[in-house]
Amino acid sequence: MVEAMLVDLCCAPRPRRRRCRSWCGANALELAHEAVVMRPGLPVILSSGYTGEALGAAADAPWPLLRKPYTADALAAVIETVMGKTPECV
Numbered sequence: 001m002v003e004a005m006l007v008d009l010c011c012a013p014r015p016r017r018r019r020c021r022s023w024c025g026a027n028a029l030e031l032a033h034e035a036v037v038m039r040p041g042l043p044v045i046l047s048s049g050y051t052g053e054a055l056g057a058a059a060d061a062p063w064p065l066l067r068k069p070y071t072a073d074a075l076a077a078v079i080e081t082v083m084g085k086t087p088e089c090v
Contacts, residue, residue, distance in 0.1 A: 002039070002042070003043070003083065004042070004043040004044070004045065004079065004082060004083060005032065005035055005042060005043070005044045005045070006044075006045045006047060006066075007028045007029075007031060007032050007044060007045070007046055007047065008028060008047050008048065009028045009029075009046055009047065009048035009050060009055070009058050010028070010048065010049075010050075028046070028058075029046075029057055029058060029061060032044045032046070032061070032063065043082035043083055044063040044082070045063060045064055045066055045078050045079070045082055046058055046061060046063050046064065046065045046066065047065070047066045047067075047068060047070070048065060048066075048067065048068060049067070049068035049069070051067075063082075064078050064081060064082060066078050
């Protein structure tokens with residue numbers, strides 16, 4: 001069972017293929033939104049090395065943004081925040 005989702009904002013759109021799931025061709029934010037529609041309450045973490053205007057709509061997203069490069073401690077902290085508990089491993 002998926003307990004949280006970490007999405008890299010450089011998740012590039014791919015051409016649709018017959019057997020592809022519905023999110024093919026979607027950008028990272030669309031992927032996150034669709035996942036939350038399918039699993040309401042799913043914790044989402046965005047990750048990016050982009051800054052400023054390059055972040056676009058992600059700057060207004062309702063999920064925390066973990067800036068690259070990040071440490072294991074930073075990842076653990078954001079997981080703890082979205083999950084409301086301390087992660088068992090990193």
